Amino acid sequence: MKTEKQIKELCFALMKADSEAEIISLLESFGMWEDQAYWRFYSDYENNYNSIGNQQSRPDAALVEKLVNAVDARLMNECLSRGIDPASPDAPQSIREAVARFFDDANDATRPTAGLITEWGNPKRTEIAKGATLSATGFTPKEGNPCFTIADQGEGQTPENMPHTFLSLTGNNKLRIPFVQGKFNMGGTGILKFCGRHNFQLILTRRNPAILKNQVSHPSDSQWGFTIVRRENPDSADGRKSSRYSYLAPGGADSNPGRGGVLRFSAESMPIFPEGQNPYARLSEWGTLIKLYEYAATGFKSNIIFSGGGLLSRMDLLLPDMALPVRLHECRKPYKGHEGSFETSLIGLGVRLADNKGENLEDGFPSSCPISAAGEQMTATIYAFKKGKADTYRKSEGIIFTQNGQTHGYLTQDFFRRKTVGLSYLMESILVVVDCSKFSGRAREDLFMNSRDRLSHGDLRVAIETALEDMLRHHESLRALRERRRREEIDTKLDDSKPLEDVLRTLLKQSPMLSALFLKGDRLSNPFKTSKGKGGADKPFNGERYPTFFNFRGKDYGQELARDCHINSRCRVLFETDANNDYFSRDIDPGDFELYRVTQGQRYPVADYVGPNLQNGSASLSLQLPSNCVEHDALSYVGVVTDRTRVEPFENRFTIHVKGMANNRNGGGGTKSREKSNNSDGDDDIAPPTGIALP
DSSP states (O other): OOOHHHHHHHHHHHHHOOSHHHHHHHHHHTTOSSOGGGEEEGGGOTTTHHHHTTSOSSHHHHHHHHHHHHHHHHHHHHHHHTTOOTTSTTSOSSHHHHHHHHHSOGGGTTSTTTTOGGGSOHHHHHHHHTTEEEEEEEOOTTTOOEEEEEEEOSOOOOGGGGGGTTTOSSOOTTTTOTTOSOOSOOTTGGGGGGBTTTOOEEEEEEOOHHHHTTOOOSTTTTSEEEEEEEEEOOBGGGTBOSOEEEEEOOBTTTTSTTOOBOEEEOOSOEEEEEETTEEEEEEESSEEEEEEOSBOOTTOOSOTTOOSSSHHHHHHHHSTTOSSOEEEEEOOTTOOOOGGGGEEEEOOHHHHHHHTHHHHBOTTOSEEEEEEETTEEEEEEEEEBOTTTGGGTOSSEEEEEEETTEEEEEEEGGGGGSTTTOOGGGTTTEEEEEEOTTOOHHHHHHHBOTTSSSBOOSHHHHHHHHHHHHHHHTOHHHHHHHHHHHHHHHHHHHHHTHHHHHHHHHHHHHOHHHHHTSOSOSSBOOTTOOEETTOOOOOOOOOBSSOSOEEETTSOTTOOEEEEEETTSEEEEEEEEOBOTTTTTOSSSOOEEEEEEEETTEEEEOSSEEEEEEETTEEEEEEEOOTTOOTTOEEEEEEEEEOTTOSSOEEEEEEEEEEOOOOOOSSSSOOOOOOOOSSOOOOTTEEOOOSBOOO
C-alpha cells in the first residue's frame, strides 16, 4: 500500500488532470488500474447499470442534480453544525425557512422577505455563492469536451461513510428531511454516462469537524476521503451482458477483494474552491469536491458564464427558483477578458427576470393563475417576452414544471400550436412556469420520472394539460398581445406597399366603375387595426400589491351570481379586481385562492378548476361541472381569496343552473361548447377598420 504522502499526491494529480488519458496513466503508475480487487461495485451491487443508466436523458439536466446536491449539503451542514436533528420538528420545515434561518437574520426569519435571493443585493449573493461553485477546465469546444468541478462547503462525509452516501443507490439519506430537494438517493449518478468514454468521476470529501465533535466512530473520521468512479464495459468472457460501475477502494482489498475502503489522508485543509481562473486555489477545512471529466456538454461547451444559450442560461432555466446562489468560474486559459469575464453567480430564472423585468418582458407580465387538476394544487406563472428576448432564457421549452425551485419536466413550444390553445403566433415569446410544490407525494410520483427531467404519461398529465389549454386560450392579455403583434406586422407590410397603394389610388380616380367595386375607404385596409369609436385610448393598469376589492364583474361585492351552464361545457365566471397580475405567484406574500362546492351548508374543495387568471384588473375562473350532476341541478359554489394582510377573506358566492346538452358548433362529433360568461368580453367602443377593401 502507498504512503499517506503518495496518496495525497495522487489526489492532487487527479484533481488537476483534465483528460481520461491522464487518469488512466496515473492509476496505472500506482498499480491500481488493472487490479479488479481494488475496485468495488457502486452501491455494492454488480448489476447497477440498470439504475444508473436509467437517469437523465440530457447532460444539462444531469449536471443540475450535482448543483442541487451541493445546495442541499450546505443546508444540511448549517442544521447539523447547530446540533439540530434535520428530521426533527426543531429543524426547518421548508427550503425557504432553512435559508431564512441559516443565511438571513435568524432573529427575523419569519418576515415576508426572509429566505429569498430576490431580496439580496449582489454583494450578499456573491458572498453566499462562494460556498458552492462550479468551474470549467480542460478542453475548449474546438479541442474536445470540458471538465466540470463542483465544490461545496457542505456537511461532507467521512471516508467510512462514503459507500453509504455518495456511492449509494438504495439508501434513504434525505427521504424524511423537509428542507432539501434531493430525495431519490441516486447520488447524482445521471451525470456518469456523459463523462467521457470511461465515465470517470472524482469524489473528494471531509466531514465538518464541528459536526463530528466528540462523536468519532472510526480513526479516519477526521481525514479526507477520495475515490474515482469508472464504467466497465460488458464482458462476453464472463457472460456479463451490460456495463457496471465501480469505484476505487483499495484499502484492505488484499484481504477482502472488491470490498475495500476508499483512499484517505490527513490535511488541515484542501484547495477545493476556485479563485478567478485558478480552479483549485481557495482552501477549505471541510466540504466536497466532485470532478466530471470530458463532460459531453452538448450545446454549452463554450464560456460557461456567457448568457444566451450557454451553461448559465440552461442552469437558470432548470433551477428557476434556487434556494442558494452558486458561483460559476470559467477557468480555461484560452478564454481572455477583463477580471469580471471569468465568474458570475447562478441565481435562477425567476430572480434574473425579476432583476431585468423591464428589458425582457411585455407590460403586464408575468401574470399568475391558480390551477387545480385532479385535486392537485399548482400555480402557473406566465412570462411574455419582448420580441427576440426569449431565446436568451430558454430553447424549445414552452411550459416547465417545477417543484421546490427545480425543473422536473417540460412541454415544448409546440403546446402553443394546439388548436385548443391558439397561440402559435406567440409561441417563440411565451414561457409558462407551473409550480407543483403543493403536490401530494403520489401525484409527484405519477407526473414526474425519478430522473426529474421528463414527465410521465397518464390521467394526471392529461388533466393538467387540459387545464393549461383552457388557461392560455382564454388569457385576455395574451390574446391582446397576439393581435398587437399581428397588427404591427401588417402595419410594416402596408408601409412597404405604399407604391402599390399610390398606383391603385390613381386607377380608382380615373375609373369610377372600378372604384364602385371597392368598399368605402381612402387607403389599404389593415384587418387588425381598429379605431376607437369614442376616441378613447387604453389606460395603463396600475394594480395594488394587496387587492382592495375582488368581486364578480358588473356586480357589487356581496352580490351573488347566478349562471346557466350546459352539462357538457365548462363554466366561466369573470371577476374584477385591482390585484397585481402576479398576486398569486409572487414569492413575497402571495395571494391564495380556494374554490368550494357548498352542499347543505358544508364546503367541499373543488378538484378541477383554472383561475382566477389575473389580467390587468380582470380575472377569469373556469370550472368543470361534477361528473354526477344532471339537468336542472342547482350547484352552489364559493370562491375564497385571501392573503396575510386580510382579516376577512374575499368570498364570492355563485350558483350554476345545469342545462341540457349543448349543440356542438365545431362541425364534428364532439361535445365542446363555449358558454357565455357573466359579462360580455366585447368592446362597444371598437369601430370597423376603414380603407380600400374587396367586397
